[in-house]
Amino acid sequence: MNKGKVWKYGDDVNTDVIFPGKYTYQPMEPAEMAEHAMEDLDPDFAKNVKEGDIIVAGKNFGCGSSREQAATCLKAAGVAAIIAPSFSRIYFRNAINNGLPVIELAEGTDAMQAGDEVGVDFSAGVVEHNGKTYSFPPLPPEVLAILEDGGLIPHVKKVLNT
């Protein structure tokens, strides 16, 4: 079980506030993207986020633009997983494609507060918080394979070379 400190956000966190449009068409490496992560939502996030931290948010996380940097920047910032009742479909795909675990958790997220410790066992499909465990449905095998290979590009490289 991987344990991490919670950053808590509300419903409908959109990709513009996760990674502003003004940077979207500039060439940028993931480490620099991480410096702008959550810039228009929580300016303290990029300064204080630690490797292994977990984002817990409300419904429809990642709505809006398809910009993949909104997933890449959080992965590069060290975020180990995002837990929310639902995700926008493009964000969900982008996160998996960047090797960033996204967990659709129907219950339990309301109780998880900023600074709490949350445990995640992705392969077992279990989230732990304050002594309670919550289970989430496993990803379809073809999608899980992408995540386990570290993202879509390494996954496709592997498939094409075997």
Next chain:
Amino acid sequence: MGHTFAQKVLAAKAGLDSIDVGQIVEIEPDVCLSHDNTAAIAKKFASIGVERVKDPDKFVIVLDHTVPASEEKYAQNHKEIRDFVDLNGIDKFYDVGIGICHQVLPEKGFALPGRLILGSDSHTTTYGAYGAFAAGVGRSEMAVLYATSKIWLKTPASFKIVIDGELVEPVGAKDLILHIIGSIGADGALYKSVEYTGEAVEKMTLASRMVLSNMAIEMGAKNGVCFPDDKTKDFLDGRAAGDFEPVFADDDAGYEQVLEYDASTLTPQVAKPHTVDNVSPVGDVAGTPIHQGLLGTCTNGRIEDLRMAAKILDGRKVAKGVRLLVLPASQEILLEALSEGIIDTLVRAGALMLNPGCGPCLGAHQGVLAPGEACISTANRNFKGRMGSREAETYLGSPATVAASVVTGVITDPREFF
């Protein structure tokens, strides 16, 4: 039970007789779009280790997001894209000034009924207005499409949205879609395939249907389709880049939800800061001071939108202290507007004309907002910081509402001008 539009298109692409909701298939899209993000996609593509784009004919690339380049880094980005296009023999390349991708693809005849179109842009849903199954994907996925032409897709459940009655001028498709999004929320159709039907949709122009399909993503939908008819066929006559076979949902298809609306009683609507589903009648915020009006974007930069604004602005002036930015969605629309005298009317009223492109919609250039400023815009998003400062506010409305508001300097119900 019959099948929905999504089931029928995805089954056909997968070579299956039928397909269940939730079923995952690996398929080859007919058309793939990328824009200013192509250089970043090309870098991901290079990292896969495949030398050349597998099927260059499948890809359409349009430069539209930061055009023309306002800074050296954008110029470098565009240059890398031109080099990539040349190296891979991508013929369907539209350089700066041709227009916004979501306008250019239909104009060039690539948005066809029954086609599966994927784009590395969330508003790829726009081509649903032509009867295509069109959805957004990410950059990594587009890079893999360059390499293999294949992608996995899950078959979505479907919503049927039935819109009865007819819109009454100056109420338009934008007011309708804002009202729908406001009523079901930013995740109201999350992951669903939306089918827009009913008298109001049938009577709408293709340009108005594009507004509905464009903003399907703002309620979380995977795609939003309007079924093709004679208007679609007439538009595509002489434009269609290839044969096509329209696909219609079966009459007895299974829908997760059927939603009904009445267009005839609808009033002008706005989305208030800072979410697209924060919708109310214009009257509720009438009198709110604005500093800028934006007329254009992939949502409302078409000729009918410019015509509507010109109708209101003819013989009037943009209020003191207010800027009106106008960006036709494409060169074709700009030429049409010039020949109809619309540009003359708008400029005499005090509008500032910008080149076809995305402009300040995503806050990268050409008229971003300062802290404390408010903008009334025909765009599709009003997220915090979207148009520049995170201390600025963006209201979304129809071209008529934008035109009426820039004349008075405050948010105004356009019916006052009719």
